[in-house]
Amino acid sequence: MAQSKIPVGILGATGMVGQQYITLLNDHPWFEVRYAAASPRSAGKKYAEAVKGRWQLTKTYAPHVGDLMVEDANDVSRAVAAFKKGECSFVFSALEMSKDETKALEEQYAAAGIPVISNASAHRWTEDVPVLIAEINADHTDIIPLQKKARGWDRGFIAVKPNCSIQSYMKPIHALAQAGYEAKRMFVNTMQAVSGAGYPGVPSLDMIDNIVPYIGGEEEKSEKEPLKIFGCIDGGIFKNAEFPLISAHCNRVPVIDGHTACVSLEFAGKKPSSMDEIKKIWAAYKGLPQEAGLPFAPKQPIIYREEDNRPQPRKDRDTDKAMAVTIGRLRPCNIFDIRFVALSHNTVRGAAGGGILNAELLKHKGYL
Numbered sequence: 001m002a003q004s005k006i007p008v009g010i011l012g013a014t015g016m017v018g019q020q021y022i023t024l025l026n027d028h029p030w031f032e033v034r035y036a037a038a039s040p041r042s043a044g045k046k047y048a049e050a051v052k053g054r055w056q057l058t059k060t061y062a063p064h065v066g067d068l069m070v071e072d073a074n075d076v077s078r079a080v081a082a083f084k085k086g087e088c089s090f091v092f093s094a095l096e097m098s099k100d101e102t103k104a105l106e107e108q109y110a111a112a113g114i115p116v117i118s119n120a121s122a123h124r125w126t127e128d129v130p131v132l133i134a135e136i137n138a139d140h141t142d143i144i145p146l147q148k149k150a151r152g153w154d155r156g157f158i159a160v161k162p163n164c165s166i167q168s169y170m171k172p173i174h175a176l177a178q179a180g181y182e183a184k185r186m187f188v189n190t191m192q193a194v195s196g197a198g199y200p201g202v203p204s205l206d207m208i209d210n211i212v213p214y215i216g217g218e219e220e221k222s223e224k225e226p227l228k229i230f231g232c233i234d235g236g237i238f239k240n241a242e243f244p245l246i247s248a249h250c251n252r253v254p255v256i257d258g259h260t261a262c263v264s265l266e267f268a269g270k271k272p273s274s275m276d277e278i279k280k281i282w283a284a285y286k287g288l289p290q291e292a293g294l295p296f297a298p299k300q301p302i303i304y305r306e307e308d309n310r311p312q313p314r315k316d317r318d319t320d321k322a323m324a325v326t327i328g329r330l331r332p333c334n335i336f337d338i339r340f341v342a343l344s345h346n347t348v349r350g351a352a353g354g355g356i357l358n359a360e361l362l363k364h365k366g367y368l
């Protein structure tokens with residue numbers, strides 16, 4: 001094992017998102033998985049034994065990960081011991097517990113000196129915790145020293161990523177805002193993959209030959225989280241943006257991976273002159289400075305497909321390490337200004353890959 005890599009831990013390593021972390025980090029140039037934790041049901045087993053019969057991915061885990069002893073994620077002292085042995089510098093949190101339990105546990109890790117890069121929703125509305133989409137609000141990491149100071153934390157801190165449902169439409173509207181075309185109002189109709197519900201997730205009899213027009217809490221997250229991401233730091237806490245106002249309809253559809261969003265958008269003031277201008281803005285969008293050299297950053301964060309029948313989850317979700325957003329069907333809207341369809345991979349860009357990119361950003365900025 002290369003000594004120069006940063007040793008990382010995964011909380012919830014046995015779950016749907018945890019398995020993605022494990023495989024995506026197989027050959028990561030900066031990070032290496034040396035610590036795995038999950039529920040007391042998995043604790044005390046080797047990782048290979050803990051995931052036997054419920055491995056969900058086509059790619060498998062590295063041999064050294066299969067040999068790791070799974071720890072109880074509720075026992076922070078185990079992670080502290082691993083930190084002291086040089087086996088866990090920070091953790092990715094992919095826990096599925098109650099909001100209060102997750103919130104308290106992630107704070108215990110941070111207080112014990114172990115930074116937490118989280119996928120859980122528990123801390124998204126904590127007023128001094130950044131909700132990061134690396135290309136959009138990298139400057140929100142500036143709150144970390146204030147967060148540490150306010151809580152008396154020395155080395156630890158908490159940074160989270162937003163809900164997977166919003167990933168496909170945040171970058172396109174950010175790119176347009178950067179070009180001077182701010183969004184004022186939007187409707188979004190999401191068609192979300194079953195992997196978004198974890199494993200075993202939605203019962204098969206609810207999903208086969210069917211669509212479920214409700215995902216608990218998802219519409220509120222889809223409408224409100226963008227406002228924090230487009231907001232700013234003010235007096236040591238986040239102040240939300242006022243716009244865009246979003247009306248979301250979130251549906252669970254029988255797709256394994258890849259959340260699709262149909263968006264109708266109204267601009268606040270100035271409007272783009274043509275659909276071609278918008279496509280050029282999206283094609284030119286980089287989001288992150290190239291010199292940062294973040295390994296998980298997509299080369300081109302927004303890909304536009306000209307075909308009438310794209311994007312499609314099966315054909316487009318894996319584009320550029322499954323980290324790019326694919327858009328199609330841009331056209332004028334009869335009620336608002338424009339409409340389009342956007343797609344992103346929910347367990348990669350929307351979960352583990354997004355978390356890894358956030359960690360890369362935090363390392364680049366000297367926080368890890």
Ligand code: NAP
Pocket residue numbers: 011012013014015016017018037038039040041042043072073074093094095096097119120121163164195196197198199200346347350351
């Ligand atoms: P999942 O497949 O149900 O996995 C849950 C993980 O949490 C497992 O490792 C499980 O361990 C562990 N866990 C459950 N109860 C626990 C307890 N009491 N104490 C300690 N560990 C416990 O869920 P998931 O889909 O991977 O989601 C994980 C997190 O990521 C959730 O917060 C979810 O909201 C968020 N997220 C998911 C997606 C997605 O597309 N799936 C996208 C964005 C964010 P055992 O295996 O031992 O039970």
